[in-house]
Amino acid sequence: MNETLSDDLADLYERTILERSRRPRHASRLACFDAHARGDNPMCGDRVDVWVRREAGRIAEIGFEARGCAISIAAADLMAEAAIDLDAEAAGALAERVAALVRTGAGQGADLDRLRPLAGVHAFPSRVRCATLAWRALTAALDGRVETSSE
Amino acid sequence: MNVVTPQDLARLRADFPILAETVHGRPLVFLDSAASAQKPRAVIEAMVGAMERSYANVHRGLHWMSERATEAYESTRDAAAGLLNAPDRHEIVFTRNSTEAINLVAHSYGRGVLRPGQAVVISAMEHHSNIVPWQLLRDERGIELRVAPITDAGELDLASLESLLADGRVGLVSITHMSNVLGTYVPAARVAALAHRYGAKVLFDGSQAIVHRAVDVQALDADFYAFTGHKLYGPTGIGVLWARRELLEAMPPFLGGGDMIASVTYERSTWAEIPHKFEAGTPPIIEAIGLKAAIAYVRAVGYGAIAAHEAALTEHALATLAGIEGVNVLGRAQDRGGVVSFTMDCAHAHDIATLLDRQGIAVRAGHHCAEPLMRRLGVDSTARASFALYTTRDEIDALAAGIRRVREFFS
Numbered sequence: 020m021n022e023t024l025s026d027d028l029a030d031l032y033e034r035t036i037l038e039r040s041r042r043p044r045h046a047s048r049l050a051c052f053d054a055h056a057r058g059d060n061p062m063c064g065d066r067v068d069v070w071v072r073r074e075a076g077r078i079a080e081i082g083f084e085a086r087g088c089a090i091s092i093a094a095a096d097l098m099a100e101a102a103i104d105l106d107a108e109a110a111g112a113l114a115e116r117v118a119a120l121v122r123t124g125a126g127q128g129a130d131l132d133r134l135r136p137l138a139g140v141h142a143f144p145s146r147v148r149c150a151t152l153a154w155r156a157l158t159a160a161l162d163g164r165v166e167t168s169s170e
Numbered sequence: 171m172n173v174v175t176p177q178d179l180a181r182l183r184a185d186f187p188i189l190a191e192t193v194h195g196r197p198l199v200f201l202d203s204a205a206s207a208q209k210p211r212a213v214i215e216a217m218v219g220a221m222e223r224s225y226a227n228v229h230r231g232l233h234w235m236s237e238r239a240t241e242a243y244e245s246t247r248d249a250a251a252g253l254l255n256a257p258d259r260h261e262i263v264f265t266r267n268s269t270e271a272i273n274l275v276a277h278s279y280g281r282g283v284l285r286p287g288q289a290v291v292i293s294a295m296e297h298h299s300n301i302v303p304w305q306l307l308r309d310e311r312g313i314e315l316r317v318a319p320i321t322d323a324g325e326l327d328l329a330s331l332e333s334l335l336a337d338g339r340v341g342l343v344s345i346t347h348m349s350n351v352l353g354t355y356v357p358a359a360r361v362a363a364l365a366h367r368y369g370a371k372v373l374f375d376g377s378q379a380i381v382h383r384a385v386d387v388q389a390l391d392a393d394f395y396a397f398t399g400h401k402l403y404g405p406t407g408i409g410v411l412w413a414r415r416e417l418l419e420a421m422p423p424f425l426g427g428g429d430m431i432a433s434v435t436y437e438r439s440t441w442a443e444i445p446h447k448f449e450a451g452t453p454p455i456i457e458a459i460g461l462k463a464a465i466a467y468v469r470a471v472g473y474g475a476i477a478a479h480e481a482a483l484t485e486h487a488l489a490t491l492a493g494i495e496g497v498n499v500l501g502r503a504q505d506r507g508g509v510v511s512f513t514m515d516c517a518h519a520h521d522i523a524t525l526l527d528r529q530g531i532a533v534r535a536g537h538h539c540a541e542p543l544m545r546r547l548g549v550d551s552t553a554r555a556s557f558a559l560y561t562t563r564d565e566i567d568a569l570a571a572g573i574r575r576v577r578e579f580f581s
């Protein structure tokens with residue numbers, strides 16, 4: 020199909036996105052965590068749970084469990100790396116810039132580099148929320164909006 | 171028309187202007203009619219013509235235009251009564267859609283006639299619109315909500331339904347006539363007979379069913395029947411609730427306002443006769459006119475021809491999809507309409523839908539407003555192809571080719 024695949028489709032399912040969705044590296048709940056939140060896309064049934072472990076106020080580790088499409092899983096997996104070492108404020112700011120990236124396809128800054136595979140989503144407005152779901156769950160967890168627990 | 175020949179099909183398709191559109195540079199293959207069907211020119215022209223030539227508010231003016239509009243609006247009641255073989259045109263209540271029709275029953279029958287301690291039975295394959303109104307009723311009025319299970323084939327489990335009815339506390343069985351996810355037709359006449367044997371009334375959600383087959387509420391021995399105009403090739407904004415006269419008369423109003431009263435004083439108001447008691451406010455006049463044209467269109471094509479055409483398409487689709495590795499069709503009911511839900515081992519429903527969309531093929535992906543059914547089926551979403559009177563065999567082959575490409579892409 021690749022020869023006939025339209026360019027925007029090739030951008031949406033960019034190599035990194037496909038790889039990450041097939042073999043996510045961070046798709047497991049953390050044994051030990053400080054915050055957890057669940058993100059739901061009620062319109063389409065996607066769901067992602069995000070667990071965060073902090074050290075000295077910064078994100079030390081993120082794990083997730085997702086039920087959803089390739090975009091939502093890949094986006095969660097990329098997030099689990101991109102948000103490491105950030106404090107809550109910086110993570111919130113990055114989440115907003117990621118949302119802008121997937122909506123517009125453009126964004127400045129080296130910290131967006133590894134998230135750039137998500138840029139292709141912008142040509143598919145109905146898929147934007149797939150890409151932002153994990154980030155919404157992350158900021159909810161950091162805000163303590165969903166009860167935190169430790170198991 | 172008894173059968174749809176290829177020539178007929180070409181002519182029918184020419185009735186639907188939108189089918190000439192291209193999407194992403196490819197001919198539109200529209201396989202999402204179960205969500206909302208496309209509109210024939212007859213419907214479009216009826217609505218435009220009403221606005222251009224004979225529009226005014228209904229039931230109010232003494233002038234010529236209002237009389238014409240009232241006539242047109244009221245003649246849709248006759249058309250809807252004819253469509254359902256309802257014995258009495260006053261039993262047809264216009265609503266906004268099926269959702270509002272079911273809410274009307276939950277409100278007026280549920281709160282006005284059912285008593286705390288009674289129960290309502292739905293099935294495990296309902297659309298949210300036939301679940302949530304009953305939950306609201308349950309929580310407000312202490313009316314129990316029972317769910318009749320389905321079998322693994324996706325058919326209503328009649329034995330279990332009977333056992334839910336056995337204690338005689340069920341006041342209403344409210345059940346889909348055809349599943350929007352599995353395509354299953356429910357044996358409505360048998361369900362009605364069962365419900366009546368145990369003293370319950372029965373409501374059928376005919377949103378999907380009436381699109382594909384003739385419905386006769388008297389033959390079914392139904393008590394309530396709901397459908398929505400936009401799935402029946404008509405406009406959005408209009409639906410129909412049919413109910414037996416004595417039920418409508420026993421039910422208190424749903425919404426209050428103009429048109430539904432006999433007289434109003436500050437102390438008390440009295441209600442208009444049915445059906446107007448349930449039609450508060452300026453109704454969807456233009457939409458009613460469109461619905462009448464849609465009903466006329468469907469009846470001119472003929473349910474026999476539509477059903478045969480769609481049955482052939484569905485059989486072809488099921489056989490074709492069965493031949494593609496990694497595709498799982500949900501539900502294998504004996505009696506089914508033109509809706510096929512499937513999942514793929516290699517791709518999530520959204521990814522399937524996006525890839526198909528870029529090939530010009532519109533399918534729906536998601537939970538189809540039937541989350542509890544998704545849970546019962548053990549999936550979180552499905553892709554769904556649905557067929558209409560204008561669907562062609564070539565479109566199903568295009569779907570199959572599209573699915574094969576999805577497979578190549580994701581595996």
Ligand SMILES: Cc1ncc(COP(=O)(O)O)c(C=O)c1O
Binds near residue numbers: 348349350
């Ligand atoms: C079985 C069924 N019931 C009810 C509905 C609700 O229809 P509407 O949204 O027009 O009220 C639908 C379609 O969405 C349906 O498929």
